[in-house]
Amino acid sequence: MKVTVDDEKCCAAGTCVMVAPEVFDQREEDGIVILLDPTPAAELHDAVRECVQVCPAGAIQVSEDA
Template identity: 60%
Template sequence: MKIVIDESKCVAAGQCVSAAMDVFDQREEDGIVVVLNENPPAELADAVREAAAVCPALAIRIEG
C-alpha cells in the first residue's frame, strides 16, 4: 500500500487525521495534510482506507 496525496485538493478538514493519526498529520500553517508514512504497515490499512473514504475533497489516493 502506498499513499498519494493531491495537496491541491486538500481542504484541511482533518478527517484523515481523525481516522488514522499514525499515518496523517496537518501542517501548522495551513492545515494541509502531511503523510507521516507513505507505506504504512498492514495493520494500519483499514484506518488508511477509512481516511481516504472520509476525505471530503478526495485528496487521498491509495495505490497497491
C-alpha cells in the first residue's frame, strides 16, 4: 500500500489522525494533514482505508499496488 495526501484539499478535520495516528498527524499551526508513513505496515491497511472513506475533503489517496 502506498498512501498520498493532498494538503491543498485537506480541511483539517483530524479524522485521519484519530483513526490512524501511526500514519497521519496534523500541523500545529493550521491542522493540515502530515503524512508520517507513506507505506504503512499491513496491520494498518484497514485503518488507512477507513481514513480514505471518512476524510470529508477527499484528501487521502491509496494505491494498493505498492
